[in-house]
Amino acid sequence: MRKLRAAFRLLPSSSNGVRAGLVAAALALGLAGAPAQGQDMAGVTDSEIVIGQSGQLSGPLSALTHEVRLGASLCFDQVNAAGGVRGRKIRVVALDDAYDPKQAADNTRRLIDEDKVLALFQYAGTPPALAALPIAEARGVPFIAPFTGSDALRQANSRYVFNIKAGYAAELDATVKQLASVGISRIAAVYLNNPFGTGGLAAVEKSVKAHNVALLAQAPLEVDGSKMADAVAVVARQSPQAIVVISAGKPSVDFVDAYLNAGHRSTFYMLSAISNAQLVQALGERARGVVVSQVVPSPWNLSMPISREFQGLAKARGLTEFTFSQMEGFIAARFLVEALQRAGAKPTRASLVQAMESMKSVSLGGYPVELSASQHNSGKFVDLLMMGRDGRFTK
Template sequence: MQTAASHSSALRRALAGLILGSSLALPAWSQILVGQTAGITGAVASSVKEATDGAKLWFDAVNAKGGVNGQKIELRQLDDQFDPKIAVENAKKLIDQGVVSLFLTRGTPHNQAIMPLLAEHKIPLVGPSTGAMVLHEPVNPWVFNVRAPYQREAERAIRHLSLIGIERIAIVQVDDTFGADAVVGALKGFAAVGRQPVAHLKYDRAKPDFAPLMPTLKQANPQAVLYIGSGTAVVDGMKALRASGSRAQLVTLSNNASAGFIKGLGDIARGTIVAQVLPYERSMSAPIVKEALALASAKGQEGVTPAMLEGFVSAKVLVEGLRRAGKDPTREKLRAALEGIGKLDLGGLDLSYTPTDHSGLDFADLSIIDADGKFRR
């Protein structure tokens, strides 16, 4: 029979166990969880890795100095294989795990698919890795863009080609919401210079097949072809064009501005024009670039790519929001903090958020791949 003394002793041991268990759990509570769903495998794997590596440069630097308001950032990643349906499933899992923000989600259809979850769970999406206008207009109170829209860079590309005397331009676009969005900008560019595309072709995102498109392109005889699509699909499309005998100027958007994309192109990479939405990644005159290069060098990495720089800048924006949100930030506190940023100097690069404008940066430029497989401006 258990005596009062033995019962009291057992109770003390149980309480001690609970206290010990709680003390062991405290470090987890002191972390800020951030969630990312992206194509870690699949068509955009290389650029996703580069963007995430860039974000980790800043997260690691912040954590090494004690984190944000004494709390360290943990980035939880789930692979959606560049499939919008899986992206939604992953986003739900991350939300259930208690992440304070979704971050750097790759792909236009993917971001569109998770947008209903943002309002439902009152959770911010920071730095979506897409320039789709639907994320900019109308303003979504839970979406905080960092990079400029695809439409702006597509329009810039067409205007540039016209300026250098290229008149016969074709468009090959992916048949999805990303393609439909970006091509609006391209067509604005054509209208601005009083021209129309000599051919405008589409391909299936799920099963890209460029062989059927080549006869039409060959007959149109373009001087340049703007490819609107992602990763390996665009690589395959450009290779198919070269195999058809065309020497047309190859052009694509910033979502393909990665070292992995250049590697995929191989021998045909040289001379390809790729739009950019951030300053030149080797320009030491830009403080944001200088900072990223220094952190990469400290980790033994050789330089940064445009994709890495996009991830780096997005991480800086998120960290600034978390800092302003205070200790133990909630999702709603983070949203309010980001919206209250106004104008933020990221290092020679000004970002702006207000309650009526979540566009972030307004920067679009063009680069060309040189003989060494590097982007040049």
Template sequence: MRNLSTAFRCLAQLLLLSVAALPAAAQIVVGQTAGFTGAVAAGVQETTAGAKLYFDAVNARGGVNGQPIRLVSLDDKFTPKLAAENARKLITEHNVIALFLNRGTPHTEAISPLLMEFRLPLVGPSTGAMVLHEPVHPYIFNVRATYQREAERAVQHLGLTGLTRIAILRTDDSFGADVAAGAVKGFTGAGLQPVMNETFNRAKPDFSALAPMVAKTNAQAVVFIGSGAAVADGTRAIRAAGSKAQIVTMSNNASGGFITQMGENARGTIVSQVFPNARSIASPLVKEAIELARAKGLDGVSPAMLEGFAAAKVLVEGLSRAGVGPTREKLLTALNGIRKYDLGGMELNYSPTDHTGLDFADLSIIGADGRFRR
């Protein structure tokens, strides 16, 4: 896993620093703002590496309708204000045709007005916030399932396994509130109530008071909603407080980097997933990604990598349908016209009234070997 994580970091660094040799006019320029440093850096690097796998393969075949794709990535340090500033810079200075694979719910909300102002699409935001699905945003095209679907599925699973004392710890932002709403649906369906439902500061998480509270409730499981670094720090605090509660977190932490952050606490942690098992070659999507990864010397792909890979496939499909010399308007029309698109064993549909994308949600557990297992 260490070799794979090192390779991800190298790919991400190359992505940020590379300058394509062909003239800019011959390229299709796509923009990305995400937290390449900060609390979500590990996951961002992996999702971007997955997207780069597919873009590189497309460019090696001659690009899209004869034009190569260039992804311009800027680091917003997981700060919504900087995400909006970066997005404006990408739109006005780099003249991108679309924004792509940004990270974070409040960050996407900060970018959203710019999409309306400049009339360009955002494809594959790395967030499953319901607010991006309902009501339909005319310029946001989701690929992955919603966080609420994940959280509901996770709580249902815990209830079915006989766990009744379940706590919620969540970041105090729109992401945390959104996921918690899905968890509450799961509690309602299972006829349960959370033994604790507390927030922590997103920017400066402090678990010195919360961890003893978890232990005092005798919680059997904790639905932990936050960035990888926060969940790792919080889990260590919970263990230090004497709690052995099952830790359950969302797909935003489905990365090899998260496993590294968790350290000795990784084993047994449940992480929801929004794509098939990253080692299952029975899935055409996974098989394609693994083959391209191995061609680059990687051992395989991570769940986070699959998310970026799938998002890149959707964007390329839209660009292909937009024709030679695509514009923002042509790409928007093309994306809205995608019907029954086979991502690789997963069907995706868009229309002007539905930008949800996929609805796949499952659970995995981190094994003793430091890998996600279903």
């Protein structure tokens, strides 16, 4: 299938081991070494700043990626309408990878070599992000706020990757701890059959030991939804009190739907990589009781300046339905804009990295960011919310 290009101009464990694996991948791709001369000046003209992105513009995870990009566009539109960052408008070049790591790697080379982007922003999904990072690192291109909680990205010890939200391990540990606290001791886990899912499963296996919870069954999920009946059967045989769904987007909802349609009952716990709107649309009243961990403030929490800002811009755009995924995209964009403001009169890749490392204690409308030259991972916020009767989350 021909590569889909959606370029849009937005107006108004051992960290050393993980890093070694990434560098080895870069060497295998023939990319390792210092950034090419002049590359650090890429992506900036007198009138614009060009940012690159690879994500799921098509395929089963596209709805979730759309929400994240929509949230980011609210911020970029506002900044551009006010004249941009130091007089330069932000232009995002977005390419479709359909959750295919190879396509994400190809997109990354294209964004760096042909589009000459200043930075790579909010890549969606663990496998695509892991495929792109060695290329970004070898070329010296900042890799900013990927839409994944992968611990591999947080342990990479990379000079160029910056995370501003809690990772999946923190979400899953909070989930298992909550289960133990309410007396649930017999659980199962289903997980996407890729590095995202297996990494999350490893985190659950560690947490159940720490909190004295029994993991009775575990079953893989395929991104395309195949073998769903097998996963349902493996889990249902153990009649778990709760099921932890280590998945994103449509496969998560499809498992719950298949499990309930087969006549089984349980309580479902999901990661932040699921849309509240998607849950309600697919499951209706059956979404009630599903628990989802969240790593950004609620878009309905008007006591926080960042949420009030998000709501104001969303309503001005005509949006009436808010999601946590939109909110995450919005916060990531606010972070990027703040970094660009700090990166100097003519930002370069090097000055952008230094700008992010200077954000030692920054509040983005009440959302804290704490980064430094030795710490590229910020974000400790994790909240567990249950879907209520009216399709809204409650504590």
